[in-house]
Amino acid sequence: MLKYVLNRVKSSLVILLVVSMITFFVLMIIPGNPAQLILGTDATAEAIEDLRIAMGLDRPYYQQYLGWLLDLLKFDLGTSYIYGEAVTSLIIRAIPVTFSIAVFAMLIATITALFFGILSAVKKDSIIDYFSRSIMQLGTAIPSFWIGMVFIVYFGLRLKWFPISGFVPISSSFAGFLKSIALPAIVLAIGETGTLLRIVRSSMLDSLKQDYMDAARIKGLNKWKIYMKYALRGALIAPVTIIGMQFAKLAGGTVVVETIFALPGIGRLVLTAVERRDIVLLQGLVMFITTTVIFITLMVDLLIMTINPRIKSVERGE
Structure with a gap:
């Protein structure tokens, strides 16, 4: 290791x-x-x-x-031309916004994809399976900017359940923090759920066909215990990889959603740096995003090795 x-x-x-x-x-x-x-x-x-x-x-x-x-x-990313501040300070200030949205979006997407993906595989060709396939298609087909605008108009302006812009730090108000990231997180989650659900379903279907599943059934184990303990563990490799890739993408900045909801995150910084040609800021952001993606990818690889010990043997050449 x-x-x-x-x-x-x-x-x-x-x-x-x-x-x-x-x-x-x-x-x-x-x-x-x-x-x-x-x-x-x-x-x-x-x-x-x-x-x-x-x-x-x-x-x-x-x-x-x-x-x-x-x-x-020396971890000195220079000073932004536009803001007149250290790039490191600007990134540190934007990290909580983007990472909060990314974490909550992936939690929603992961829970939804696992729930419907497992049921869809177990109840193949049933109503729940067709419903899950519809979620897959909608999640991947509808543009996030359109969903964001619909959510702003309906949940923000009409029902007034959530603020339509701005970010409230968790240190100021936990309830305000949740409200400020709810709509952006849901919008991002919808876009990521479709792909993840498809991977969970296909991986689960493949796992259910393996020989060890027949052995578990012969032992007379409870069917849901078989599904959750044996089938799901064997099906987690691909979903975990996709979750890591999706989170790395979101953590690197969600330009469209942050722009729509006027959130001061990494994505907005990238957009500002490009528009104003702030080279120093853009260079720092690219290096930060690259480092983040590499780090998350490494963590995902280590997690996969923990889930499936056979991969360790392959890495050691056994």
Whole structure:
């Protein structure tokens, strides 16, 4: 296990290095002058050039990259052109928003997908199976921005059950916190449930056909014990992988939903950085999102190895 983790860490560092190079040089060649964006269109050419030199943008690209990389190793992501704050501070402030929505969305999606996916497999070709298939199609077909707008109009403006914008920190009010993330989390969960439910159903159907299921039935075990203890455990590998991928995607920023609900999360920061060409902020966000995805992927791999011990033997070459 330790050797596997060390190998993954080494490969992750290589990936981060490659991503840092691509991110830096691609963003640097994008047309536009950050100094002019900061000072505005009314600034003189001399003022723009002075600021450009002060920002180090007159140096060769490789020198700028090496300096940025050294700062990155010290966890210094630079200072945002637009906000005038440390990028690290901006990301830390946005993390609770995005991660809260991502966690609650995946909880809703996972519980829903497991419940209907297991019932759909066990009761194949029944009414519950057809209903589950409908959920799959709706979840993957309906755009999240449309669902978000419908929820805002109906649950926010008409029924006034939930706020339609803003984020309330959990330290301020737990009830307010739940209300502020409820609609965005449900909107995201609807989009993720369809794919996850399909994986749970197909994995469960495959598990029910295995030989060990026949052995469990021969022993006379309770059918739901067979389903939950044996079939589900054998069917969890693919769903856990998908859950990890989905959570990594959501944790990396949910631009559309955060924009619709005016939430100050990672997605909104990415959108602002792109619109205003805040290179330093965008570079920091890309590295943060990449690191988050790599870390979550590693945790998922370790969890899968725990669920299915046979994978450990494969990793050791046994």
